[in-house]
Amino acid sequence: MEIKKGIAVSPGVAIGKSLIVDSEDYRIPRREIEPSQRVEEIQRVRNAFHEATEELDALERGQDEATGGRIKDIFAVHLRFLRDRSLRRRITDMVHTQSVTAEYAVSTVLREIAAHFETNVKDTYISERAADIYDIERRLLRRLLGTKREDILHLREEVIVVARQLSPTQTAGFNRDYVKGIASDAGGRTSHAAIVARSLGIPAVVALEDLTEIVRGGDRVIIDGNRGIVIVNPDQETIRQYEVYSREFLALEHKLDSLREKPATTRDGVRISLLGNIEFPDEAHLVLEKGGEGVGLYRTEFLYLNRTTEPVEQEQYEAYAEVARVFKNKPVVIRTLDLGADKYTQSRRLAPEPNPFLGLRSIRFCLQNLSMFKTQLRAILRASVLGQIKIMFPLITSVQELMQARMIVHDVMEDLDEENIHYNRNIELGAMIETPSAALTASTLARDVDFFSIGTNDLTQYTLAVDRGNELVSPLYSAADPAVLRLIRMIIQDANKARIDVSVCGETASEPEYVMLLLGMGIRTLSLTPPMVPEIKQVIRSVTIEDCNHLTRTVLGMNSERQISGYLRATARKILPEAF
Amino acid sequence: MGETVLEKLVCETTLEIKNAEGLHMRPAMQFIDLASQFDCKITVSNADRVADGKSIMQVSMLEATCGTRLQVRAEGPDADRALEALRELVEVRMFGEPPP
Numbered sequence: 001m002e003i004k005k006g007i008a009v010s011p012g013v014a015i016g017k018s019l020i021v022d023s024e025d026y027r028i029p030r031r032e033i034e035p036s037q038r039v040e041e042i043q044r045v046r047n048a049f050h051e052a053t054e055e056l057d058a059l060e061r062g063q064d065e066a067t068g069g070r071i072k073d074i075f076a077v078h079l080r081f082l083r084d085r086s087l088r089r090r091i092t093d094m095v096h097t098q099s100v101t102a103e104y105a106v107s108t109v110l111r112e113i114a115a116h117f118e119t120n121v122k123d124t125y126i127s128e129r130a131a132d133i134y135d136i137e138r139r140l141l142r143r144l145l146g147t148k149r150e151d152i153l154h155l156r157e158e159v160i161v162v163a164r165q166l167s168p169t170q171t172a173g174f175n176r177d178y179v180k181g182i183a184s185d186a187g188g189r190t191s192h193a194a195i196v197a198r199s200l201g202i203p204a205v206v207a208l209e210d211l212t213e214i215v216r217g218g219d220r221v222i223i224d225g226n227r228g229i230v231i232v233n234p235d236q237e238t239i240r241q242y243e244v245y246s247r248e249f250l251a252l253e254h255k256l257d258s259l260r261e262k263p264a265t266t267r268d269g270v271r272i273s274l275l276g277n278i279e280f281p282d283e284a285h286l287v288l289e290k291g292g293e294g295v296g297l298y299r300t301e302f303l304y305l306n307r308t309t310e311p312v313e314q315e316q317y318e319a320y321a322e323v324a325r326v327f328k329n330k331p332v333v334i335r336t337l338d339l340g341a342d343k344y345t346q347s348r349r350l351a352p353e354p355n356p357f358l359g360l361r362s363i364r365f366c367l368q369n370l371s372m373f374k375t376q377l378r379a380i381l382r383a384s385v386l387g388q389i390k391i392m393f394p395l396i397t398s399v400q401e402l403m404q405a406r407m408i409v410h411d412v413m414e415d416l417d418e419e420n421i422h423y424n425r426n427i428e429l430g431a432m433i434e435t436p437s438a439a440l441t442a443s444t445l446a447r448d449v450d451f452f453s454i455g456t457n458d459l460t461q462y463t464l465a466v467d468r469g470n471e472l473v474s475p476l477y478s479a480a481d482p483a484v485l486r487l488i489r490m491i492i493q494d495a496n497k498a499r500i501d502v503s504v505c506g507e508t509a510s511e512p513e514y515v516m517l518l519l520g521m522g523i524r525t526l527s528l529t530p531p532m533v534p535e536i537k538q539v540i541r542s543v544t545i546e547d548c549n550h551l552t553r554t555v556l557g558m559n560s561e562r563q564i565s566g567y568l569r570a571t572a573r574k575i576l577p578e579a580f
Numbered sequence: 581m582g583e584t585v586l587e588k589l590v591c592e593t594t595l596e597i598k599n600a601e602g603l604h605m606r607p608a609m610q611f612i613d614l615a616s617q618f619d620c621k622i623t624v625s626n627a628d629r630v631a632d633g634k635s636i637m638q639v640s641m642l643e644a645t646c647g648t649r650l651q652v653r654a655e656g657p658d659a660d661r662a663l664e665a666l667r668e669l670v671e672v673r674m675f676g677e678p679p680p
């Protein structure tokens with residue numbers, strides 16, 4: 001049994017067999033085993049050879065002699081390698097003498113052979129031979145590391161996905177019925193994969209550093225997405241404890257679900273509005289199911305990812321209209337394209353940007369790609385007649401940017417007028433306040449918008465100069481830092497003075513320990529990941545604004561992040577002990 | 581006793597690779613398939629590199645290109661027949677491949 005501590009990014013508990021994803025591009029790390037495990041490990045090597053041989057036999061037989069003669073030859077060669085006792089012995093000898101895992105020995109020996117062909121043999125078949133060896137390596141590793149990689153899309157049994165790093169696309173493609181938990185070596189609390197895991201309601205722990213070196217495919221794994229713990233090969237007692245804990249957690253969730261119809265009102269009668277953050281149109285129902293009263297952040301990047309051509313206006317219109325129809329007269333805040341360091345924008349550049357987080361991203365990218373920006377605004381405006389749609393511009397850093405964006409909205413409105421196309425003329429426009437410059441000039445920006453939404457993720461990252469996805473510095477990333485809190489307070493005060501709405505749509509809105517603080521600073525609208533709505537509602541229903549104000553005064557008098565986050569956690573634990 | 585001595589028959593010969601592309605994967609496969617049909621132990625060497633003639637891993641790693649002269653040693657009751665068959669494959673049929 002081995003216990004690894006990471007960052008809890010999506011709540012819940014899962015117990016299951018591990019499936020290692022992405023092994024194909026990844027070098028198998030050296031992992032030593034107990035000498036007593038060697039016999040079992042050698043048997044794993046034999047089984048892998050045996051199963052791979054059967055698989056190849058079937059493949060070879062399936063090739064037609066006439067058309068597939070060449071392929072048949074290749075498979076025949078691979079079969080000879082798999083049946084080569086001296087090759088298998090070289091691998092099992094390595095397991096035996098060095099006490100390493102089957103995966104490591106297979107990968108090392110076959111790569112040694114491939115390297116021999118790449119460096120020593122001087123004929124035209126060099127690369128072809130090395131490729132053959134790599135192919136044999138992959139075939140064996142697939143047997144050793146669990147189900148075949150492509151099977152991630154066609155799962156038939158429940159698994160815990162273990163990976164070095166997961167892309168948002170991979171995570172979004174997971175089948176919720178079978179993927180019961182996610183654990184990754186890399187990533188942070190606000191990494192994209194974590195956000196997607198949360199919205200799918202799959203327990204996840206990230207930043208586990210070397211988990212993939214410890215877990216083997218098929219190992220039993222416990223993911224504790226509440227405490228940020230992963231347990232590899234737990235003993236019977238631990239499994240039993242977790243089964244109990246998991247039932248209790250589900251019971252809590254169930255209890256929280258019963259809050260759905262109740263308002264998010266504090267004990268002293270202050271009504272708080274809870275909205276959902278969504279990524280895909282079909283998540284709109286999840287928001288309603290969890291008791292959300294609208295959408296405070298509708299990310300639109302999904303329309304542009306995994307493609308090289310721009311989505312047409314009608315496609316966008318349908319995506320916006322679908323959500324607007326679900327919510328009718330409840331608010332739906334659509335954030336305009338917030339792309340940056342990704343394939344879509346980078347493929348439009350001649351050279352990659354050296355520092356994409358400080359580069360041409362988000363509203364900056366839109367303002368330099370006007371026809372694309374206008375297409376999106378047209379689609380949003382057309383959908384605006386169907387419900388309470390609002391437009392929000394991300395990453396505003398100056399009043400000029402805001403004015404420019406507003407002007408473009410008006411240009412598009414004029415075009416629509418000329419074409420006699422209906423839209424909501426009084427549509428509300430807002431700015432995401434997520435850079436220190438926007439926070440410091442909030443009083444100016446407030447004159448040109450109807451609402452602010454505080455994006456605490458980027459605000460924290462830019463204020464503290466910490467990349468939240470870099471596990472080497474991610475411990476420094478904290479919204480509880482006094483610098484971040486002072487900026488948040490300033491934004492709220494300036495919004496209140498200008499009498500415009502202000503809400504929080506960053507991760508802090510879904511963290512119970514921050515809720516009292518945000519209410520105490522004057523926030524009355526929170527937009528958060530849908531699965532967390534019931535829990536946050538429970539917190540709100542357990543406190544008074546007076547409690548929150550008191551807590552806020554105390555926190556704003558503190559000078560260190562450590563002191564503040566400790567105090568916030570301790571207070572939240574008193575309010576909602578089951579969740580901690 | 582005389583028969584036992586005969587079973588320990590040891591034969592050696594030199595085979596020259598004559599096909600243009602040398603002892604790449606497919607010829608190596610043909611070589612070991614043929615060698616495996618005999619009971620005798622077969623070792624193949626290219627300079628100081630020695631391979632088990634029935635192991636595709638070892639034979640393919642011999643780096644034998646067109647013109648390479650391989651030392652083949654067979655040890656066992658059917659050693660002479662094995663070498664004759666291998667000579668036919670390597671030098672006469674040239675693995676069914678063209679010469680340079």
